[in-house]
Amino acid sequence: MSRLEERYRLLLRLLPAAYRQEWEDDMVAAFLESMDTGDPETTAYLADYGRPSLSEAASIVALAVRLRLRADTSPRSRVWGHAVRLATLMLLLTHAVMVTGSIAVTLWYAGKLAWLPAPAPELTFSTPASIWSTTWHLAGYAWLPAYLALVLGYRRVAQAVALIAIVPPAITVAMAQAVGDVPLTVSPWAMRLVDVALLLAMAAFPHGAAPVSRRPWLLALPTGIFLVALPLFSLQAVEPALRLLDWPGLLCTAVAVAMAVHLTARATGRSTRTLPWSLAFTLLAATALVLRAATLPDFLDQAERTTLTTIAFVQVIAVLAVGVPLAVSALRALRNVPSAPAATPKPTTPS
Known part of the structure; x- marks a missing residue:
């Protein structure tokens, strides 16, 4: 066995054992044939x-997610699948709400909304200096159609559009850091990794059908824009202290508040079938904490590093204070869900 085959078989271990037992040899043979150059x-x-190339690795990871979380497996896998889909929708909704709200803020900064008070001079909008800066700003708005496509059941369209929101900003950051226009920082790359994980998590959605009711998720978008995005941006514009709240901080705050509301609803008995939601919030809390921890080194060179670090630790404590009890409760409830697999389905065609 060659080293290349060993590496590919190691990657295939991400797939469920039953699927791997039936398809592994065929997948290995097809992969090795594709690597034969004729020379x-x-x-x-x-x-x-x-x-294995990055595209091949991503394909295997997506297939593993899709197989392990699909609806015809064990009850416990179905619960995890539902939780992953809920967490994906919530994080994608957050992206869509924030970028949509930023359109109005950009127009305000540019002085296009004359009926609003003029923004502070330091907030005056300036035209991006390069084509890549313009592309970065426009690409971010792709999260909105990606969210709508996923809610409506067009998973592959959502993944394709999400790539538009991920790739241009990554190229822009790489070029800016390479030429020294911006300092070398961890934050943009940590956020791009979260976005890539979000892209892969979309593989848990069944193709061609929405896994949850469409109406609540469609209504959540304008509700979030008017109740969260616009007030938040307005407060950050008029209150300098709030500008210290970066994206990881916003995510930690949003997750902590959402988990508190969820725990309150559970305690009052007004919520049923809450286990997938509890697991989804646990996944989001873990994501927020990892992102917050990964971006802490960027504060070392900031003039307000003491204040920023203090705020970051408060955010971490808030997420842990609500998230740990929720995670413990969810994992205890998960133990009561049968883990025995259902009848082995006929495998789908390997990708």
Whole structure:
């Protein structure tokens, strides 16, 4: 067995055992055939030093997510699948709400909304200096159609549109940091990794059908814009202290508040079938904490690093204070869900 085959078989271990037992050899044979260049020396070199491409790895990860969380597996897998879909929708909704609200704020900064008070001079909008800056700003708005496509059941369309929101900002940040226009920081890359994880999590959605009721999720978008995004941006514009709340901080705050509301609803008995929601909030809390921890080193070179670090620790404590009890309760409830798999379904065609 070549080193290349060993690496590919190791990657295939992400797939469920039953699926791997039936399809692994065929998938390995197809992969090795695709790596055959026709040149014996090149093929021999790839056999020793080659690795599965990023696109191949992403395909296997997406297939693993789709197989492990689909509805015809064990009851416990179905609960986790529902939780992953809820967490994905909530995080994607957050993206859509924030970028849509930012359109109005951008128009305000540019002086296009004459009926509003003029923004502070330091907030005056300036035209992006390069085509990449313009692309970065426009690409971010792709989260809105991605969210709508996913809610309406067009998972592949949502994934394709989400790529538009991920790739241009990543290229922009890489170019800006490479030429020294902006300092080398962790924050933009940590956020891009979260976005990539969000993209992969979309594989848990069944193709061609919405996994949850469409009406509440469609109504959540304008509700979030008017009740969260616009007031938040307005407060940050007029209150300098609130500008210290960055994206990881906003995520921590939003998750902590949402978990508190969820726990309150559970305690008052007004919510039923809450286990998937509890697990979804637990996943979001873990994501927020990882993102917050990964971006802390960027505060070291800031003039207000003491204040920023203090605010960050308060955010972490708030998420832990609400998230730990919720996670413990959810995991205890999960133990009562049968883990025995259902009848083994006929595998789908391997990708």
